[in-house]
Amino acid sequence: QQQVKQSPQSLIVQKGGISIINCAYENTAFDYFPWYQQFPGKGPALLIAIRPDVSEKKEGRFTISFNKSAKQFSLHIMDSQPGDSATYFCAASIGWNSGAGSYQLTFGKGTKLSVIP
């Protein structure tokens, strides 16, 4: 059972445009939602993360929007650049402080982003 559903699988955006990637989760115990960026031949790298007590977090051109009631969160990349072309993964985990911590990240299946000049 896939617990984090990510869409779209692939995305082509013009340089300067906005890239939007969406994720939906099922387990309401998730309380940490990171996004990872992966370039070919490299391991994933943390881009930005959010906890459910805030609805939005922005770091530079990257913004996470979080909708707790809908159990959805999304990544927005503003002013997309060719260097942003990579595969993006959303993920979720349960905190150990909750007493049910799982110490594992559950990943979406990834979105391959291509930013064309």
Added chain:
Amino acid sequence: KAGVTQTPRYLIKTRGQQVTLSCSPISGHRSVSWYQQTPGQGLQFLFEYFSETQRNKGNFPGRFSGRQFSNSRSEMNVSTLELGDSALYLCASSLRGSQETQYFGPGTRLLVL
């Protein structure tokens, strides 16, 4: 600070063999997690170690095992390899666990023939 290192980077094995992969975490990190990445299934959690103890294990058969040493270095072992074990195996380290920044290594690409 040196990043997470994984050895070997590439490996070719045949069905039925066993393989051991190694991961050296960032200095000072005590949590090491292993993930399997395939085109079809994406990134799937294998197990996580903290201070030499396995804290959590994903939904993989018993052929997949791991351990962590006192210096936090970790190894994973896959016995009786199957064609479906062909994947990129990623190791990630963090100070304490999944809700902190996890730093991934470049992975070991395993091909089973």
